[in-house]
Amino acid sequence: MTRPLIIGLTGSIGMGKSTVADMFERAGVPVFDADAEVRAMQGPDGELIAAIEKAFPGSTGAEGVNRDALGKLVFGDREALTRLEAIVHPAVARKRAQFLTDNADAPILVFDIPLLFERGGHEAVDTIVVVSAPPEEQRKRVLARQGMTEEKFEHILSLQVPDAEKRKRADHVIDTGTSLEETEAQVVALIEQLSASRE
Known part of the structure; x- marks a missing residue:
């Protein structure tokens, strides 16, 4: 059995990456949303709460991680950010491995990873799709x-790696500076093209 083709989906803030990820999902492609997993693990009773509270006292409460409080503690502090990432990244990697196991028979999978290039995740995917707008x-x-x-x-x-640099390093670019219909048409065409390349 061949394993799924893994798309690394990325794009700078405000480029419409989440919208495009939803379009992939609507077209039947399973999507692993790294940000959503982090939010769940940092939400009420989330599995990372204890570790984050221990590393950053006062940054959590009944609702889980207080994003404002935690943000103030790590904003502009490279060392604090590194400590937080050491808690979060291994947990996300475990969730991603589970997602791969659960969807092993899908022809195509999407890893929705905002900082794909910044964190070196581009090496773990088969093809890179960058979402971009003017x-x-x-x-x-x-x-x-x-x-x-x-x-x-x-x-x-x-x-973030500049948008122009991301586009240069992409295998495919989805332009979201157009209508939603046109963007969705690009997504569907790309799925068809990638599916055909697997046959």
């Missing part, structure tokens, strides 16, 4: 988010 569209989407400021946006961008 910079002005990206800015408009991100600044419309609750609690987002120009400063936060610029800081997030500074931690």
Whole structure:
């Protein structure tokens, strides 16, 4: 039996990656959402709460991790961020391995990984799909988010591989600067193309 073709889906903040991941799912492709797994593990009764509270006292409560409190503790502090990642990343890797086992008979799988290039995850996938939109569209989407400021946006961008670089390193680019229908058509066409290449 051949193993599934693994798509690494990535894109900078505000590019529409989550929307594209939903489109893959609607088309019947199982999607592993790294961010959603982290949110679940950091939510009420999440399996990472105790370890995070121990490393960052006062950052959790009845609702799980207080993202604002934890954010303030790691924002701009490389060493603190590294400590947090040492708790989170191995747990995500275990969840991903389980997802692979559970979907071993699917022809194609998607790993939705925001920091695919930044964390070296691109080496663990078969093909890379980058979700991209024009910079002005990206800015408009991100600044419309609750609690987002120009400063936060610029800081997030500074931690991410630039969009132009991601597009250069991609095997496929999904353009979300168009209508949702056009974006979905690109996703469906890509699934067909990748499926055909497996036959």
